[in-house]
Amino acid sequence: MKEWHKLILMIGVFLAAFFIPFGHPNVAASILEAFHMLQEYAREHVLFCLIPAFFIAGAIANFVSQGSVLNYFGGGAPKWLAYSVASVSGSVLAVCSCTVLPLFSGIWRKGAGIGPACAFLYSGPAINILAIILTARVLGWQLGLARAVGAVLFAIVIGLLMAYFYRQEEMEKAKEAIDKMGFEEEEKRNPGQNLLFFGVLILILIFAAWGRPEGVTGFWALVFSVKWYFVVILLAILAYVLVRWFDGEERIAWVDSTWDFAKQIMPLLFGGVLVAGLLMGRPGTEAGLIPPEIIETLVGDNSLQANLFASVVGAFMYFATLTEVPILQGLLGMGMGQGPALALLLAGPALSLPNMLVIHSILGIKKTAVFIILVVVMSTLAGLIYGFLVP
Secondary structure (H helix, E strand, O other), rough: OHHHHHHHHHHHHHHHHOOOOOOOOOHHHHHHHHHHHHHHHHHHHHEEEEHHHHHHHHHHHOOOOOOHHHHHOOEEEEEHHHHHEEEEEEHHHHHOOOOOHHHHHHHHHHOOOHHHHHHHHHHHHOHHHHHHHHHHHHOOOOHHHHHHHHHHHHHHHHHHHHHHHOOHHHHHHHHHHHHHHHOOOOOOOOOHHHHHHHHHHHHHHHHHHHHOOOOOOOOHHHHHHHHHHHHHHHHHHHHHHHHHOOHHHHHHHHHHHHHHHHHHHHHHHHHHHHHHHHHHHOOOOOOOOOOOOHHHHHHOOEEEEEEEHHHHHHOOOOOOOOOOHHHHHHHHHOOOOHHHHHHHHHOOOOOOHHHHHHHHHHHHHHHHHHHHHHHHHHHHHHHHHHHHOOO
16 A cells, blocks of 8 residues: 555544544444444355355466466457356356455456456346346346346446457457466366366355345255255365365465455455445445435436436445345335336446445456446446336
């Protein structure tokens, strides 16, 4: 951190301590709500979502060759292949806007092009098969179908636009990556062994993070009831693979890379969760500084303002995986329009304030701003069109 950054931080803390009216009931309740949200986030997402994601990111950084990343996600990779892989991966991973960040950072460091990387960044939390099925079942098949089509389309279009806006920079990055490929060490494991290793890691993430949403029965509930048996079996397979196919230096390097990702991302996520909880509170509560009545009043029709407001609020609010569905169910019952509901569904799961802070640390402020604007604008337009078609 630069010295002037430290000075600004110190001044900001001083001004906050001096001027914030901590004795006001609303302020006190909002501060307590922020820590409740942080506690909820730590209990429900850090152990079973973020930590497995950090280990996958560390594995990508150490055990995936740059050539492999360039073949599938590089600027010179065939567009149909790069964007197909990036979009489909979201339906497999079923992660939230924060859990996808270590994975995004891992492929970005390995030389992925900004277009496929941003398509992956959006698709990871947005194209979630269980969430789409739950949306259709609880909120109606029209909204479920619109969410599925919109999410896939958004991932591809946002990726293509990001690649177009930064095409010159991407050409230089791809050239540098190709020049470095000749210095890579020979692979120590065959493709089948690498596939099993990463497959086990991804399955651990999927099953450990698998939550049972309210009101869902049948197959999904059955998977939830036996998920920990699968996790234990997968951990045993992982231990065997690490002992038989990896040497001590590789295992240490993997842990070191995982720790590097955690140091970079965790402080920003925790800070972002606190701020989001302070301003808007946990989903379903009314303890944030921003009263929920304002949100409900502003999204009751299908105007441009209502859809834009829903997109912006969704972009800054943090949604844990699947929680957006019951929240939307409540808002729709209070009079929220169909268009703003879709706008929030398309912007909310893919973005959040904690997510934005971390993306900024990886891509820089300009690229992050462009990515956010694309998500908000496209969500707004999608909401307008859907609200016109489905009153």
